[in-house]
Amino acid sequence: MATVSIEQVWRRFGPHSAVADLTLDVRDGEFLVLLGPSGCGKTTSLRMLAGLERPTSGIIRLDDRIVNDVPPGERDVGMVFQSYALYPHMNVYRNLAFGPRIRRENKAETHKALLEVSEVLGLSALLDRRPSELSGGQRQRVALGRALLRRPKLFLMDEPLSNLDAALRGQVRAELVRLHGQYKITTVYVTHDQVEAMTMADKIAVMFAGRLQQAGTAQEVFDNPVNMMVATFIGSPPMNILPGHLSEDESGIRIEVLGQTLRLPSWASIKGTHASAQQVSVGIRPTDIIADTLADCTGPRARIDFVESMGAETFLTLTCASNKLICRAPGRLRLNVGDEVGLVLDVNYLYAFDYEGGNSIIDRSGQAGDARPHPTKGVVTHGTI
Amino acid sequence: MIQSASAVADGNAGGPPIADVKKTREWFVTNGLLAIIGLAFLAPMLWLALAAVDANAGWALQLPHFTLANLIAVTRGDYLQALLNTLEISLVATGVSTIAGVFGGYALSRRNIPLSDELMVGVLFLTGIPVAIMIVPVFEVFAKYDLLSLVPTGVFLGVTSLPFALWLIKTAIDAVPKELEEAATIERANILQVILHVTVPVALPGIFAAAIYSFINAWGAFLPPLVLISDPSQATGPLKIYGLIGSAAVRYGDIAAFSIVYSLPVVVLYILMSRPFSGGFSMGGAVKG
Numbered sequence: 001m002a003t004v005s006i007e008q009v010w011r012r013f014g015p016h017s018a019v020a021d022l023t024l025d026v027r028d029g030e031f032l033v034l035l036g037p038s039g040c041g042k043t044t045s046l047r048m049l050a051g052l053e054r055p056t057s058g059i060i061r062l063d064d065r066i067v068n069d070v071p072p073g074e075r076d077v078g079m080v081f082q083s084y085a086l087y088p089h090m091n092v093y094r095n096l097a098f099g100p101r102i103r104r105e106n107k108a109e110t111h112k113a114l115l116e117v118s119e120v121l122g123l124s125a126l127l128d129r130r131p132s133e134l135s136g137g138q139r140q141r142v143a144l145g146r147a148l149l150r151r152p153k154l155f156l157m158d159e160p161l162s163n164l165d166a167a168l169r170g171q172v173r174a175e176l177v178r179l180h181g182q183y184k185i186t187t188v189y190v191t192h193d194q195v196e197a198m199t200m201a202d203k204i205a206v207m208f209a210g211r212l213q214q215a216g217t218a219q220e221v222f223d224n225p226v227n228m229m230v231a232t233f234i235g236s237p238p239m240n241i242l243p244g245h246l247s248e249d250e251s252g253i254r255i256e257v258l259g260q261t262l263r264l265p266s267w268a269s270i271k272g273t274h275a276s277a278q279q280v281s282v283g284i285r286p287t288d289i290i291a292d293t294l295a296d297c298t299g300p301r302a303r304i305d306f307v308e309s310m311g312a313e314t315f316l317t318l319t320c321a322s323n324k325l326i327c328r329a330p331g332r333l334r335l336n337v338g339d340e341v342g343l344v345l346d347v348n349y350l351y352a353f354d355y356e357g358g359n360s361i362i363d364r365s366g367q368a369g370d371a372r373p374h375p376t377k378g379v380v381t382h383g384t385i
Numbered sequence: 386m387i388q389s390a391s392a393v394a395d396g397n398a399g400g401p402p403i404a405d406v407k408k409t410r411e412w413f414v415t416n417g418l419l420a421i422i423g424l425a426f427l428a429p430m431l432w433l434a435l436a437a438v439d440a441n442a443g444w445a446l447q448l449p450h451f452t453l454a455n456l457i458a459v460t461r462g463d464y465l466q467a468l469l470n471t472l473e474i475s476l477v478a479t480g481v482s483t484i485a486g487v488f489g490g491y492a493l494s495r496r497n498i499p500l501s502d503e504l505m506v507g508v509l510f511l512t513g514i515p516v517a518i519m520i521v522p523v524f525e526v527f528a529k530y531d532l533l534s535l536v537p538t539g540v541f542l543g544v545t546s547l548p549f550a551l552w553l554i555k556t557a558i559d560a561v562p563k564e565l566e567e568a569a570t571i572e573r574a575n576i577l578q579v580i581l582h583v584t585v586p587v588a589l590p591g592i593f594a595a596a597i598y599s600f601i602n603a604w605g606a607f608l609p610p611l612v613l614i615s616d617p618s619q620a621t622g623p624l625k626i627y628g629l630i631g632s633a634a635v636r637y638g639d640i641a642a643f644s645i646v647y648s649l650p651v652v653v654l655y656i657l658m659s660r661p662f663s664g665g666f667s668m669g670g671a672v673k674g
Contacts, residue, residue, distance in 0.1 A: 073574065079567075087565060089589070103572070
């Protein structure tokens with residue numbers, strides 16, 4: 001059990017900053033996911049927490065103790081490596097017992113704890129196998145068991161699921177969440193997979209180019225991204241970004257996009273420093289657009305370029321007023337390439353980003369929880385001109 | 386049109402295949418030459434095998450009057466002592482080059498040592514210097530400090546095989562994934578524990594190859610023991626064989642039998658060594674497989 005506090009930590013490799021000015025807190029028992037594309041500094045951050053890498057500057061605290069100079073073995077952390085890092089010359093039992101043996105812990109107790117952990121992880125039948133005789137998922141569980149057996153204060157995981165196939169990934173994800181619930185060990189988990197982040201995290205920290213962009217719950221990061229990078233990274237298919245114009249008058253905020261002027265709900269306001277009328281990048285998620293085949297649709301019209309049927313839903317790639325965008329339509333709709341559809345944009349989930357910097361312009365702090373039904377054809381009543 | 390074309394094809398098919406004749410001749414010439422060369426290599430081996438069990442062995446290749454007396458004689462007394470001496474310097478040499486090779490190879494592989502690449506290339510080139518060039522100064526030093534005996538000779542032989550052993554071991558350690566060592570470090574293993582419990586076992590095939598190389602190198606060494614060992618009772622195997630040739634009456638049977646006994650361990654070690662060399666190193670299961 002531990003809290004982690006990272007204060008203004010930099011990690012430079014020559015002229016290149018792998019991690020720049022990272023400030024982040026992890027609460028006791030929290031499951032924090034560091035999310036970002038490869039090379040964004042998330043693994044370096046994790047390695048600094050483990051003690052495998054030294055921060056160039058800044059302070060890392062574990063339970064209020066500054067650990068910058070504490071070697072990895074003294075930090076009481078358990079780590080699961082992306083490659084699992086199982087010792088190939090030892091069987092599963094000896095892999096698990098390696099740490100206790102090195103630390104000269106009581107053998108009988110180790111044996112008992114080891115059997116317990118291997119029971120929890122379903123490794124009991126595999127104890128005398130070598131890593132080369134195990135499947136990917138089994139190796140992953142051994143690596144997990146090795147870290148668990150330590151009863152660490154802090155659990156560090158570096159893309160532990162990236163070497164598993166898709167079906168297994170979902171299963172292990174659920175298993176990790178269950179284990180976290182059972183042991184309540186503070187966990188920092190690195191991944192580039194937003195699905196892992198969304199499904200497992202108590203808190204997501206999104207990193208780009210060495211910098212922390214946003215930290216918050218999955219829903220916060222999804223619903224209220226601080227900038228265009230976060231907005232387009234999270235969510236699949238990614239958020240559509242369209243050129244638009246934003247203006248404000250006494251009746252509220254208006255956004256012109258796709259040749260249509262939309263009025264934002266009354267909770268919306270413009271963040272402090274931004275000008276009240278300017279060119280912006282308008283963002284809208286594919287799931288917040290409704291493509292309607294009805295002839296009486298008053299919204300912009302678009303032509304279908306490409307249809308991706310996923311069974312339960314269909315993703316349409318559209319051209320609308322010379323802009324490309326993706327939108328979700330219900331499955332089983334008979335839509336063909338070349339058809340025309342009308343679009344309805346959900347103004348509750350319309351985003352505007354600074355045209356140059358990409359920062360979010362609209363203050364959504366007044367937005368209440370979402371009471372609307374799942375957007376389906378013809379249900380949305382707002383969002384008209 | 387079609388008919389005439391097929392007629393031409395038939396005409397050719399009737400004759401003898403010219404290419405085949407040429408091939409057959411080539412086959413005979415190539416294999417004949419190889420057989421002659423092979424015989425030149427095989428004859429001494431055959432002589433060794435036959436003379437070793439021949440009661441009145443001579444220099445010529447002949448059918449033996451079968452006896453085991455030669456073989457029994459060369460595993461006793463002076464001969465046995467020579468084998469034990471050879472074993473001693475070989476083990477010392479193996480220990481020196483392997484232990485120094487493991488720690489040196491680890492440091493060169495894992496630590497940021499300035500100019501380490503240049504150092505490794507330098508080491509490789511220096512292996513080209515023949516032992517014969519170094520032996521005189523080494524003799525002077527050994528003589529001055531009263532080191533003309535088995536163990537110091539073993540140390541010297543270990544040092545001569547260290548460069549190659551260092552290369553073999555460093556390459557083997559390079560192939561050990563760093564995460565394995567980091568995982569052990571996180572478990573609170575110190576650097577020595579990491580090396581002994583993780584790096585060395587995983588790099589063992591390469592280290593084993595280096596050890597065998599050093600052993601064979603010392604086992605077969607002739608010049609260094611000849612120069613550096615003064616006491617006849619400390620003579621090693623090659624010196625013993627050399628002594629047999631020099632004596633008034635050459636005892637061919639003993640030479641052959643002793644040569645066979647003396648070369649047996651090397652043959653066994655070569656067989657053992659061929660596996661890690663040909664198979665490469667398997668890291669199966671250590672990382673994503």
